[in-house]
Amino acid sequence: MDMIDRGLSEEQRIARASCRAFVDEVVTPFIRRSWQREWLMDPDARLPHAILEGADKIGIRTLGVPAELGGTELDAASEVQTFALIAEEIARGDAGLADKLVQNWKVSVLLRKLAPRHLQERWFQRLVADPGFLLAHCLTEPRGASDRWLPYNVPEAAMQTRAVRQGEDWVIDGRKQFISNGYDAGLYVVYANTDPKVGMLQGTSSFLVPRGTPGLTIARCNETMGGRFMNNGELVFEDCRVPADHLLVEGGALGSAGIYFRPGKIIQAAKNLGVGMAAFERTSDYVQTYVQGGRILIKHQAVALRLADMATRLAAVRALLGSAARAVDEAAPDADALCNMVKVFASEEVFKVAQHAMELHGGNGVMLDFGIEKLLRDAAIFLHMDATADISRLKIVKAMFPATAGSYAGPEG
């Protein structure tokens, strides 16, 4: 199921072709050859540095960084659509590698809008110079993520991580969990409660916290079932002091995070589509070459029906992704609802696609060295990232019917 180039600009065609070549020539052969590697329990040893260097060479590591600071700047009118195109291609090779890279793009978009110029210069230069440099975005805490996504705007649901101004510094105390690149990032964007008397929409602030800041401990690397080349981590902040200019947004940080989340949900769905495309490509090859009962599998009608179902689901995800990405690029009024729709729709459709892939591969489908079960594990992760399926649906209703939608928690609303 080759993708049609309908409507792609020259810039997008070139970006997709170089990404596809990198995935086909470097990433996929590595994953197939070294299938045990994702199970190494040393997070630093899992992904060879050469893979990030390869991504760097084709310019996809620093998307979102302004060109004058050394990044790869995309046409602003279609930036999010191009993010989607490239995220899909990388995830076609490996979902974890895609997770690792897209965090840099998503956080770069946020920094270029919110960070003071001297800190942009400092951190974008570090990011551009070091192929292993990663960024992370830390919201989720042991006592809550879903309430923050809704958001349930009352003091009881506010962030437990606190930040208090002391002289020229902000002092952060608390804990963050499930953070993409949390284990190995060089710079963290951290959300903390700076006013416990008000709801989280008014009382949450965001800060830049460099790795190595005294009081920041990387407590552990989570061992996830899928996307294992991205090192998801847990962070502890104890009397962690950052200078006053490291405050990005005071009070209204959750509202400003839309800069991160709208492109973020598009990228999430696009990575998810890449996993689905990999499942489809592998399966369509298999059913046209593997013989059972004297015939290649595709000649068995039950197999053909499942293949058609996979293709239809992927085409539907692609169509919705295209509309949602355009809506974000155009800052359309329905962009919020569409972002949540495509994030949740992609996660459920592609999970089903990966299930078909595993079943059509029969016994081979569950063997680690065959590599198909990995796609099902990778697909499962998307159900949980950037809000759960149920919370995403509640957000769709909230975006569409803000005046009458429920507040879902707390007093009758």
Ligand SMILES: Cc1cc2nc3c(=O)[nH]c(=O)nc-3n(C[C@H](O)[C@H](O)[C@H](O)COP(=O)(O)OP(=O)(O)OC[C@H]3O[C@@H](n4cnc5c(N)ncnc54)[C@H](O)[C@@H]3O)c2cc1C
């Ligand atoms: C691989 C991975 C990467 C991630 N990366 C990041 C990251 O980079 N940064 C970050 O900040 N977070 C990250 N997360 C966290 C992610 O956003 C949360 O896991 C997700 O939002 C769900 O929150 P939770 O795990 O605390 O679930 P909970 O909030 O504990 O929810 C548990 C269940 O209860 C339901 N539920 C809870 N509250 C409500 C409610 N009020 N109404 C209805 N249903 C409710 C949920 O839908 C879910 O089914 C990541 C997670 C994963 C798995």
